[in-house]
Amino acid sequence: MKHTAACSDFLQDQWAERCRLPRLDADLPQDAEWCEILEDGRWRRLRFHDYGDIYDRPGLYEHLFYGLLGCDSPRRVVDLLRMVRHDGGMPRAFSALDLGAGNGLVGEELREAGAESIVGIDILPEAKRAAQRDRPGLYRNYLVADLTRPADDVIEELSRARPEVLTCVAALGFGDIPPLAYFNAVRFVPVGGLLAFNIKEEFLDERYTHGFSELVRRMVRDKVVRLEAQVRYRHRQSVHGEALYYTAVVATKLAEIPRAMLVRP
Ligand SMILES: C[S@@+](CC[C@H](N)C(=O)[O-])C[C@H]1O[C@@H](n2cnc3c(N)ncnc32)[C@H](O)[C@@H]1O
Structure with missing residues (x-):
């Protein structure tokens, strides 16, 4: 692998x-x-x-x-991103912000897909240490930050980066990355940039009216983003051996997300 x-x-x-x-x-x-x-x-x-x-x-x-547990999410999400970029005739090289970057598995896939400059961000210092230890040089910069309250230097760095792609893999929907942090990350992506993420399939179901699920629905409904591609796939198996299905999504940012669209988790 x-x-x-x-x-x-x-x-x-x-x-x-x-x-x-x-x-x-x-x-x-x-x-x-x-x-x-x-x-x-x-x-x-x-x-x-x-x-x-x-x-x-x-x-x-x-x-x-x-x-x-056979997790396959970094590859599946980045493959979908790669397909959308290819179909859209976009250049192979791009810059990316990897939110909830962990120890760098998504960064590795992004690099293979053509990302030339990747900024990672995670709330845990252990994640940054592990990424630098196991995948040195992969990220141009790796920020340890809470994006619900980004410090000035974080805002400065992300404004400078202007990532064309925002990835967020296996980090949404279980009380991990809150909608406000995602909202703040999207603000650094210029209009026309791509958002690539995955989420447990039932979290996109209408019955889930909270947090990130509702934010995604509102963004699509109010044309803040345009869905480019989505795929249901096996994220990994549970400890009981059951398949856990997630949906990978790639969308184009069409406009800034209105703050009013944020909902309480
Ligand atoms: C399951 S790991 C996924 C790591 C990586 N994206 C991957 O696919 O291998 C979830 C990551 O989200 C990070 N995370 C959780 N809450 C976060 C937050 N509020 N802001 C940034 N990162 C967060 C965790 O620290 C963890 O590294």
């Missing part, structure tokens, strides 16, 4: 005997899933959402999500 190029097979294989998926209650929600890792002779529980602890251990993120 591609991710092994930067994060070596060796680092991932180290976890083969030291990371296990316990038998979990079938009702356990996706955002409460956990695994166990063997450290200093003892099995220790790690929640999947304890990203900082996972990033701190080289190879564990890749082994757990990509090896054991």
Whole structure:
């Protein structure tokens, strides 16, 4: 698999005997899933959402999500982006902002798709450390910031970057990136730029009237964005072995998002 190029097979294989998926209650929600890792002779529980602890251990993120659980989202979202850019006759080279960048798997796909300048942003310092450790030089800049309250230097850097593409993969809809942070990120993308993201398929369902789901519906309905392509695909399997389906979306930004469109999560 591609991710092994930067994060070596060796680092991932180290976890083969030291990371296990316990038998979990079938009702356990996706955002409460956990695994166990063997450290200093003892099995220790790690929640999947304890990203900082996972990033701190080289190879564990890749082994757990990509090896054991078969996650395919960075590739699927960036492939859709690549297709839209190709069909739109856009030049191969582009600049990107990767929101919720984690340890750089999306950045790696973006680079392969032609991104020449990628700025990463994540709320966790552990994510930046892991990206720099495992994929040095991939991001032109990697900001640790909370985009619900961006500091002046963050605003300055993102204004300078003027990314033609905003990616946000596996980071929306589970209490991760709030609508306000996404809204603020979109402001740095010029009109005509592309937004590429994925979300659990049922979160786009009309029944979900909260948070990011509602923001996306409003953006499409009021023609703030134009949907270019979307695809339902298998994001990964759950710890119970069930397929978790997500929708990857690529849309063109047509106008600034009116602040009134923001809804409470
Ligand atoms: C499942 S990981 C996905 C990482 C990467 N996009 C990938 O696909 O491998 C979700 C990431 O979103 C980040 N995140 C969560 N809330 C955030 C926020 N408010 N602002 C920025 N990043 C956030 C987490 O720290 C984590 O690195």
